[in-house]
Amino acid sequence: MRYEDIISDPISELDRVITFLELPGVKERTLTEAVEFASFKNMRKMEIEGIFQNGILNPADKADTDSYKTRKGRIGGYLDYLDQEEIDYLNKRIGEDLSPFFGYVSKTSNSN
Secondary structure, eight states: OOOOHHHHHHHHHHHHHHHHHTTTTHHHHHHHHHHHTSSHHHHHHHHHHHHHHHHHGSSOOOTTTSSSSOOOOOGGGGGGGHHHHHHHHHHHHHHHHHHHGGGOOOOOEEEE
């Protein structure tokens, strides 16, 4: 399961998890409701409203959107937080250590 796939087709990805867990009879409506509940927009709303009772899930500073757990909810958001040296290091590690099974391909600094 990859973040990019969850973003592009969340219902299908959740259905894959349900199938893997061998949970029969989960209706499509239930999947749709679960995806809507767990959407970035809803998670951000709940975080802003302080719905989570666990202090660790609350933003450190409500005025600083980067202190929220739901920061931007977009693919490639790491580019806003990591410098090129860090990205190159991670891409090197991905290329050397991460199995192709997971569907990630290491990128060189020239392709970023």
